Amino acid sequence: MNEKIGDAPRWVVMGVSGCGKSSVGIALAQALDVRFVEGDRFHSAANVAKMAAGIPLTDDDRADWLHSLQAEIRAAVHAGVGIVVSCSALKRRYRDLLRAGDPRLRFAHLDGSRELIAARMAAREGHYMPLSLLDSQLATLEPLQPDEAGLRLAIEDDVAALVREILARQ
Numbered sequence: 001m002n003e004k005i006g007d008a009p010r011w012v013v014m015g016v017s018g019c020g021k022s023s024v025g026i027a028l029a030q031a032l033d034v035r036f037v038e039g040d041r042f043h044s045a046a047n048v049a050k051m052a053a054g055i056p057l058t059d060d061d062r063a064d065w066l067h068s069l070q071a072e073i074r075a076a077v078h079a080g081v082g083i084v085v086s087c088s089a090l091k092r093r094y095r096d097l098l099r100a101g102d103p104r105l106r107f108a109h110l111d112g113s114r115e116l117i118a119a120r121m122a123a124r125e126g127h128y129m130p131l132s133l134l135d136s137q138l139a140t141l142e143p144l145q146p147d148e149a150g151l152r153l154a155i156e157d158d159v160a161a162l163v164r165e166i167l168a169r170q
Contacts, residue, residue, distance in 0.1 A: 008082040009034060009170060010073060010102050014089035015110035016137040018121035019155050020162075021086035024110060027163045034082035042068045056136040059091075066097050073101035090140045095148060107150030108166050114138060116155065 009032050013025040022038060029036035043065050047057055069087055076083035089095045089107060099105045118134055144150050151169050153162050 008076070008080055010076060010083050010105050011108055011166070012073075012085045012087050012089055012095070012098055012105060013108045013110065014087055014095075015155075016088060016090070016117060016134065016141060018117045018134065019110040019112060020120070020159065021088070021110060023159050024108065024153075024162050024166075025084050025086040027159050028108070028166055029084040031163050031167060032082055032084065034084055035076070037069070037072050037083060037085045039065075039069055039085055039087035042072075051133060054133060056133055056140075059093075062094065066094055070098050070101040073098060073105060077102045088137065090137060090142065092142050092145060092148075095144075105149070106170075107144055107148060108162075109144050109150060109152045110155050110162070111143070111152050112155035 011025075011028060011032075013021045013028065015021055022040075025038075026036050043051075047061055047065060050057060050061065066087075069085055073083060073085060085098075087094075087098065089098060095107060114134065121134060144152060151166070153165060155162070157165070
C-alpha cells in the first residue's frame with residue numbers, strides 16, 4: 001500500500017449507476033496500490049430496498065451513507081494512506097461532504113450517453129439498481145465544477161484507458 005502521507009492519492013470515482021464506477025475504481029486502486037472501497041456496500045438495507053423497488057433516494061436517505069464514506073476517507077487521511085472510493089456523488093453538496101474528510105480529495109466523473117449507460121445497466125445481472133432509476137439519477141447529477149479537483153472521463157473508453165487518463169492527471 002502507498003504509505004507516503006504527502007502524496008497518498010485519494011480518489012472518488014463518481015457518476016450515475018451503470019457508468020463503471022466499480023470497474024474503474026478497482027483498476028485505479030490496483031494501479032495506485034491503495035485500498036478500494038465499494039460505496040454501494042455502505043448503503044443501508046432500507047436504502048437498497050427502496051432503490052430495488054424503483055424509488056429514488058432523497059438527500060435524507062443518502063446522508064448516513066455519505067457520512068460513512070466520508071469516515072472511510074478521513075480514516076485514510078489519518079493513516080496517511082491512499083484510497084479509491086466508488087460513489088455516485090451526484091450533487092455538489094455530496095462531494096463537499098466527502099471532501100470534508102480530505103480537502104485534497106479528487107473526483108473522476110465517469111460520463112456517457114443515456115443510451116450507453118442504459119445498455120450497460122440492462123446487461124448486468126444481480127444488481128439492485130433498476131434501469132427505471134437512471135433518469136432520476138441523470139436529473140439529479142450536477143457535473144464537477146471548475147473549482148472542484150477532478151476530471152470528467154468519457155465512458156466510451158475502456159477501463160485501462162480511463163485509468164491511464166486518471167493517472168496522467170494526478
